[in-house]
Every structure is written in C-alpha cells, then in structure tokens.
Amino acid sequence: MNDELALRYRGEFPVTANLIYLNHAAVAPLVKPAAEAMKALSDDAAQWGSFHYDTWLAAYEGLRTATAAMLGGHRDEIAIVKNTSEGIATIALGVDWREGDKVVAFKEEFPANYYPWLRLAARGVNTEWLSVHDPPEEIDRACRGARLLAISFVNYLSGYRVDLETIGEICRRHGALFFVDAIQGMGAFPIDVHRCGIHALAADGHKWLLGPEGCGILYVRRDILDGIEPVEFGWTNTAQYADYASRDMTLRSDAGRFECGTLNTIGVFGLRASIEFLNAVGVERVRDRVMGLARQVAEGAERRGYEVFTPRTENNGSGIVSIRREEEDSRMVVRRLRENGIVTAPRQGWVRISPHFYATHGEIDKMLELL
Numbered sequence: 001m002n003d004e005l006a007l008r009y010r011g012e013f014p015v016t017a018n019l020i021y022l023n024h025a026a027v028a029p030l031v032k033p034a035a036e037a038m039k040a041l042s043d044d045a046a047q048w049g050s051f052h053y054d055t056w057l058a059a060y061e062g063l064r065t066a067t068a069a070m071l072g073g074h075r076d077e078i079a080i081v082k083n084t085s086e087g088i089a090t091i092a093l094g095v096d097w098r099e100g101d102k103v104v105a106f107k108e109e110f111p112a113n114y115y116p117w118l119r120l121a122a123r124g125v126n127t128e129w130l131s132v133h134d135p136p137e138e139i140d141r142a143c144r145g146a147r148l149l150a151i152s153f154v155n156y157l158s159g160y161r162v163d164l165e166t167i168g169e170i171c172r173r174h175g176a177l178f179f180v181d182a183i184q185g186m187g188a189f190p191i192d193v194h195r196c197g198i199h200a201l202a203a204d205g206h207k208w209l210l211g212p213e214g215c216g217i218l219y220v221r222r223d224i225l226d227g228i229e230p231v232e233f234g235w236t237n238t239a240q241y242a243d244y245a246s247r248d249m250t251l252r253s254d255a256g257r258f259e260c261g262t263l264n265t266i267g268v269f270g271l272r273a274s275i276e277f278l279n280a281v282g283v284e285r286v287r288d289r290v291m292g293l294a295r296q297v298a299e300g301a302e303r304r305g306y307e308v309f310t311p312r313t314e315n316n317g318s319g320i321v322s323i324r325r326e327e328e329d330s331r332m333v334v335r336r337l338r339e340n341g342i343v344t345a346p347r348q349g350w351v352r353i354s355p356h357f358y359a360t361h362g363e364i365d366k367m368l369e370l371l
Contacts, residue, residue, distance in 0.1 A: 025354035087202025087218035092116035099124030153185035159320030168197030215267025232260035
C-alpha cells in the first residue's frame with residue numbers, strides 16, 4: 001500500500017503532529033494554506049483595517065474562480081454563502097412554487113436537506129420521500145411531474161454515494177430541477193455540474209474542502225438564475241451595490257444576487273486557499289486515495305467482527321465508513337480511540353470514520369488495532 005501522495009503533502013497538515021484525524025465528515029482541521037491565509041488577513045486587518053480592501057475583493061473573486069474550476073462551472077454561477085443550509089434554503093424558498101407542485105426528496109438525509117422541503121407543505125407543495133437505495137426506475141417514476149429533486153451527493157451517516165449522472169439524466173428527461181447537497185463529497189470526489197445536469201448545489205467549507213466553518217458556496221446554473229428569487233435582500237444583491245446613493249433594485253446578473261450584505265471575508269480567504277490547494281493536488285487523485293483508505297477501514301473492521309453500514313462498492317463508496325458491533329457502545333469506542341489520539345465520531349449508534357487523503361495506511365492500521 002503506497003502512501004506516496006499522503007507523504008508528499010503531509011507537511012500541509014499540522015494536525016498530524018498531534019492526532020490521527022479521521023473525522024472529516026464532521027469538522028476537518030484546516031489545511032496549512034487556509035490557516036495561513038486567514039492569519040494573514042487577520043494580521044493585516046489588525047494593523048491596517050480595510051486599507052488593503054482590494055485584496056479582499058481579489059479573495060472573493062478568487063473563491064468564485066477556484067470553485068468554478070472544481071465544479072466545471074463558471075464564476076458567474078457561484079455565490080458565497082455562510083453554510084450549506086443557507087444555500088439549500090436559498091433554492092427551497094426562492095423557487096416560485098405553485099400549489100400542487102411536487103418535490104422528490106430522500107428520507108435518509110441530514111436535516112439541512114430534509115426540513116426545507118418538508119416545510120414547503122405549508123405552501124401546498126407535495127414532497128415524495130424515497131430512499132437513496134431505491135433503484136433508478138423508482139426515482140424515474142417519482143420524477144414524473146416533479147418540479148425539483150433534492151439529494152445529497154454522499155449520505156452523512158452511511159457514506160452512500162449516489163450516481164449524480166444517472167439522477168441528472170432522470171431529471172433532464174422529466175424537466176425537473178436537480179439540486180445537490182454536496183458537503184460530504186465536494187473536495188474528495190470530482191463533480192462536473194454540467195455533465196451531471198445539476199441546476200444548483202451547495203457546500204460548506206469545513207469538511208472535505210479542508211476550509212473554515214461559516215463560509216460556503218452555492219452554485220446556480222446561469223439559465224435558472226432568474227427563476228430563483230433571493231429570499232434575503234440587502235444592499236449587495238443589486239447590480240448597483242457599489243453606488244450607495246442608488247435606489248435601483250435591479251439584481252446582479254450573476255449568482256452574486258444571492259449574497260445579502262457583507263461577506264465572511266476571513267472565511268473567504270481560508271476557503272479560497274483550501275480549494276486552490278485541492279485543485280492543485282487534483283481531486284481525482286484525492287478520490288482514489290480516499291477510496292483506498294476507506295476500503296482499508298471497512299475491510300479491517302469487518303475482519304474484527306464489525307458491521308459496516310451499507311455494502312461498499314467502487315460505485316457507491318465514499319470517504320465515510322460507519323461501523324458497529326453488537327452490544328458495544330459506539331460512544332465508548334470513539335472515547336477509546338480519542339484517548340489514543342485518534343479522532344472519529346459517534347453517530348446514531350455507529351462509529352463514523354472519515355479519513356482524508358493525507359492519512360497513512362499505518363494510521364488506519366493503528367486505529368483498527370484499537371477497535
């Protein structure tokens with residue numbers, strides 16, 4: 001088992017001096033370029049205030065550009081948001097829903113991608129709840145007459161990774177908008193929004209993107225921008241936002257129309273740096289590495305008598321592996337690992353393990369020995 005890629009970039013992850021960090025599905029440690037970018041902005045703001053505001057504007061543009069490069073989109077399609085939930089809510093509340101409209105959603109979702117669609121019932125919108133494990137034929141059936149389908153790229157608990165291209169094609173055939181909560185996959189797995197037919201996508205920076213909390217991105221395809229009404233309206237939603245005397249409420253022509261007021265500038269500095277870092281490493285290489293580490297976790301846990309949530313294949317596996325053993329408290333397992341400097345998470349009776357590409361096979365072996 002080759003650790004070449006991990007060792008090449010190991011120095012960019014200061015956390016490795018202290019911990020074996022296998023909890024990227026929760027909150028990831030900052031990659032060094034992100035931490036350094038945020039510190040530089042903090043120091044500059046302390047010493048110069050907003051004197052170097054032009055660098056702030058460059059950071060906003062840099063984040064849009066880097067995100068577009070990662071997703072295969074255009075910078076005009078990228079809005080900067082505070083988290084995935086804000087991105088989801090922007091779409092869920094911004095569509096001009098009509099009574100009797102139908103949404104297709106999935107019952108295993110994290111609450112952020114569940115509640116917004118459920119609440120649309122108050123507006124007369126019907127939601128049909130499927131399972132992420134339902135076959136394409138069932139999704140195809142449910143999409144007939146649907147206005148939108150919403151799904152997570154990777155399930156937060158099981159780690160099940162859906163086939164975005166297949167679902168996108170189903171949505172295309174039925175004229176349904178395709179929304180993706182990408183927080184558990186973006187940065188670890190390639191996403192091509194155009195090839196997959198994705199209309200909108202949201203992700204926060206603090207998981208697989210290796211950036212800070214409280215700063216995320218919302219992708220909205222250019223041809224549907226006018227069909228999503230901004231649900232928060234402030235001075236920066238408008239095309240003339242730089243002219244404080246203007247009272248023209250014409251929206252910005254790009255996805256910036258969904259940004260309401262001052263941005264999380266220090267978060268933008270960090271997230272831009274982390275996405276640029278991952279783009280330079282190559283998300284395809286990250287994917288291969290993450291899949292190999294997760295496979296090692298799953299196979300090793302099974303050898304030790306643990307059940308793995310959802311059988312893994314090359315087509316549905318991700319960086320998340322959740323395991324459990326009968327009559328063993330997952331919280332106690334997580335505590336035992338933590339006492340040995342290994343970070344995982346208890347989730348609904350399971351031990352959730354989520355290594356990023358810089359972990360080594362030896363670290364995974366150490367974790368397995370302590371199970």
